[in-house]
Amino acid sequence: MGLVVQKYGGSSVADAEGIKRVAKRIVEAKKNGNQVVVVVSAMGDTTDELIDLAEQVSPMPAGREFDMLLTAGERISMALLAMAIKNLGHEAQSFTGSQAGVITDSVHNKARIIDVTPGRIRTALDEGNIAIVAGFQGVSQDKKDITTLGRGGSDTTAVALAAALDAEVCEIYTDVDGVFTADPRVVKKAKKIDWISFEDMLELAASGSKVLLHRCVEYARRYNIPIHVRSSFSGLQGTWVSSEPIGDKKVEQAIISGVAHDTSEAKITVVGVPDKPGEAAAIFRTIADAEINIDMVVQNVSAASTGLTDISFTLPKTEGRKAIDALEKNRSGIGFDSLRYDDQIGKISLVGAGMKTNPGVTAAFFEALSDAGVNIELISTSEIRISVVTRADDVAEAVRAVHTAFGLDSDSDEAVVYGGTGR
């Protein structure tokens, strides 16, 4: 008998019907002889409704009280789910993040899990219960205040619990059939991936794939917890994410796992920077002090005549204003002529462990983009990923061209509607 952790997103439990459907699925896993722990997000639009209420009483709701408010969402869905399971004749108990032993730091609205002490969950399981746990939330170690984990937090809760309980698998149920070779909204012929390594999944997540968030995959890799991403609406096998292929069937590691894209970033170019040591450091110290994460960085070749150069970097659009302000404030300290801000960019990334041993991949990638008439503005690479920045308008065409060029197209249009995965 194994222990399975299942996580259901907000779209899977959007209404009473959804909750009853999910309850049946959970009971099946239990009937198959497993101990079952379920992590659940807030129902459908609950979180948005709560945020809306908060904004009506306070223009900038945040911090401790905001977390207290939002965690009401999972409290509702988890209690209803436990009731629905009991109504099917099985024992179930729901637990808040705090009750489940999800201990976090004190950074409200985006806390990090620092420990999981699932004593009550273990007891509930040993007594024959299905344990339902609120995703997305925990309790701070020092002040015992309620915290939330930020976007994608429920997936992280599920993986963290799976690790703490030494689960066989962490099943992430969502409204798509799994991880695809590209975003199916953009590439109709995108294929579902049967198995992908943690490393490739990490690169896809970092490059704009939204099915699993980076933090959750990182956690799973650290504790070597296999993730099975699958649809709560179908009975199909989804995508396994693990260190090695699972099961009898020997799955060959693909050369290319997929093509990811991201249009949520902007580019800042710092123009007329003296080409001398310490300049780049001054710029990126300024950005880091403003607590902004940057992505790609490129320094142009210096024009010999002037001794000046340009430095470009990309960052989330949402941080654009803050970065510009920070740089302007430190203009004299850094020493530059001007700043250029461009939020009409997109990033296309090709991910695959096979790149390491297939030197032709990079060339084929650039040829495909060139054939599609797509101009490249920035390039960045890792051992198993190549990313380029293009005009935002070119992204969809570029993704399709690359997907086809690397033989990833499916024979049929799988055309799945692709949505968010809740929190």
Added chain:
Amino acid sequence: MGLVVQKYGGSSVADAEGIKRVAKRIVEAKKNGNQVVVVVSAMGDTTDELIDLAEQVSPMPAGREFDMLLTAGERISMALLAMAIKNLGHEAQSFTGSQAGVITDSVHNKARIIDVTPGRIRTALDEGNIAIVAGFQGVSQDKKDITTLGRGGSDTTAVALAAALDAEVCEIYTDVDGVFTADPRVVKKAKKIDWISFEDMLELAASGSKVLLHRCVEYARRYNIPIHVRSSFSGLQGTWVSSEPIGDKKVEQAIISGVAHDTSEAKITVVGVPDKPGEAAAIFRTIADAEINIDMVVQNVSAASTGLTDISFTLPKTEGRKAIDALEKNRSGIGFDSLRYDDQIGKISLVGAGMKTNPGVTAAFFEALSDAGVNIELISTSEIRISVVTRADDVAEAVRAVHTAFGLDSDSDEAVVYGGTGR
């Protein structure tokens, strides 16, 4: 500097506007130099909406999970209220019942408070915060499960916290101006009572007055915590409930405090019971074993020829079916001919400490009913209360007649809309 506990019901915080209005009121109390603890119910219809959801997933939701679900309601209102107060420039922190140290027994859906350990509240106050506490909820002492206190639970939370924190007063804010000499929906000329003793208030609550529940008043009397019932919509003084009149003004204890009525009860008559010792005991042991609380009991004079008698008692209509079933099941053990069930009854009660020393009160009460043409079916008295059972149709007329006969009518129609007080 004093410590004030304020309680706001669901109708006072029904929407964002209500929450902002209440926040201003709380900040005023703080500005007046008080330490302020606020107990808040769920917003307006939240509880009903949650119950509705529960019924959609399970026909008989109850117990642990139902409590987990319902407590989401206060979590939302208390977090929003804390945000609204912070937005006015004051520090506020919200606490669940569990965080506030409200320890209960393990009877889900109607738990009783067995201890209050408000360490975190005290710390929050000492740090200059306004403390917002979820009403209606606690945590069970043995299993550490979330519990709810049942109807009127938020009032009890407020009084219990006031006692544990040694507050000067517990202010119960509601949507009426205070406690009235009769239900203003029935008696237009009902007057607001300025002060009433714990004893009279207990009798009024037991007799159908819904402004304060019996349990809450009992708690306040035990710990001698003055209650001030007042409107959250006006700045008016409401009704003080305490052992002695409060303040400089000497308030004379009224002979009659008020007239209460109750149409939520039914009458069961056990017909043809042998008139011998132990019969009544057998009947009421049967009822007690079914965990049904009864109110009034009357045994008719035995007819000498048959040696049989009838025993009537009243009980909540909601328990009617259960009582009939229990009695029928035990018919041979008890020995009776038949059962009569009547849910078309009403109860009118006259309450006042002055009855003890004014022997004419009972006579005047019956005269008023007689003059109004109201037939009396059962009578029950305590030292400071007389109650009669009549036809339900006669109740309104009877209440008005008694109210007038005892000189309680106001000179003007105060005509306040009278609503529930939330939970």
